[in-house]
Amino acid sequence: MIAVPSAFTFQTGKAHWKWLLRARAIENQVYVIAPNQHGKDPSGTRHYGHSMIIDPGENILASRREGNGVYLRAA
Numbered sequence: 001m002i003a004v005p006s007a008f009t010f011q012t013g014k015a016h017w018k019w020l021l022r023a024r025a026i027e028n029q030v031y032v033i034a035p036n037q038h039g040k041d042p043s044g045t046r047h048y049g050h051s052m053i054i055d056p057g058e059n060i061l062a063s064r065r066e067g068n069g070v071y072l073r074a075a
Contacts (some may be wrong), residue, residue, distance in 0.1 A: 002030050007037040013048025022058040029056045036064040 002024055008017050017036065025032045031053065031072030040072040055070060062071040 004034040008048045010046040010048050025054045
């Protein structure tokens with residue numbers, strides 16, 4: 001597993017976020033857990049959000065666009 005906590009801005013995140021995460025999962029053959037800051041920070045910068053969990057086959061197992069939350073998957 002690789003954890004990738006980030007604060008991608010909205011524009012950069014929209015263009016690259018999921019593709020970079022998928023690449024890390026594939027090239028390392030691991031799960032990627034990637035929380036990403038969302039909303040605006042105190043300086044007014046808008047962040048992308050879209051926190052994700054991706055498996056080694058590049059499948060997005062969970063994604064949360066904005067807000068706090070927990071992803072639970074039944075066995």
